[in-house]
Amino acid sequence: MFVEVRRALPAGRERFGFRLVHFSVQRDPLHLLAEAENRRALSRGVQGLAVRVARAVNRRLRRRGRVFADRYHARALKTPRAARWALRYVLLNVRKHEPGAVPSGFVDGCSSAAWFNGFARVRYALDSPVVAPRTWLLTVGQERAGPFDVDDMPGGP
DSSP states (O other), rough: OHHHHHHHTGGGGGETTEEEEEEEEEESOOEEEEESSSSSHHHHHHHHHHHHHHHHHHHHHHHOOOOOOSOOOOOOOOOOHHHHHHHHHHEEEEEHHSTTOOOOOOOOOSSSSOOOOOOOOOOOOOSSSSSOOSHHHEEEEIIHEEEEEEEETTOOO
16 A cells, blocks of 8 residues: 555645655554645645545555545644654654564655655665755754654654
C-alpha cells in the first residue's frame, strides 16, 4: 500500500502555495510537515494531497469511498525548537510505535527521512517526493535547536 501512497505524493508536493516538506506514513495516520503561504494554501494543498492519496489507496484496494476523515489536525510551528521536535516526530515516528524493533541506523522507508539532510550522521540525495523547505524556521531555525540522530526517539531529549 505504501508504494501507492508514495507515488501519489510528488504530484501534490508543491501546489497552490503549499509545499510538502516531509511525511511519515504509518498504519493509520499520515503525518505531514508542510509550508504554506496562508491558511487557504494549506487547506487546498492538504485537500489536493488527500484526493491523490485516496484515489491511489482506492485503486489499490479496488474499492470506492472515503479514505480520510473530513478534518485534519494542523499546528503552526513558531519556534526553532518546535520545528526540531516536529521534524523528529515525523521522521522518526516508527521508533515511537515500534521501540526495540528498529535497528540502529535504520532510516524509515515509509517516511521522507532519506531526504532529510539534517541528521547528525546520515546524508542522502535521491529522487525526492518532497520539496526543500524555504522558510527560515525549517531551514536555519530548526538547526539552531541542534542536530538529531536517526536513532533518537521522538519525544526524547
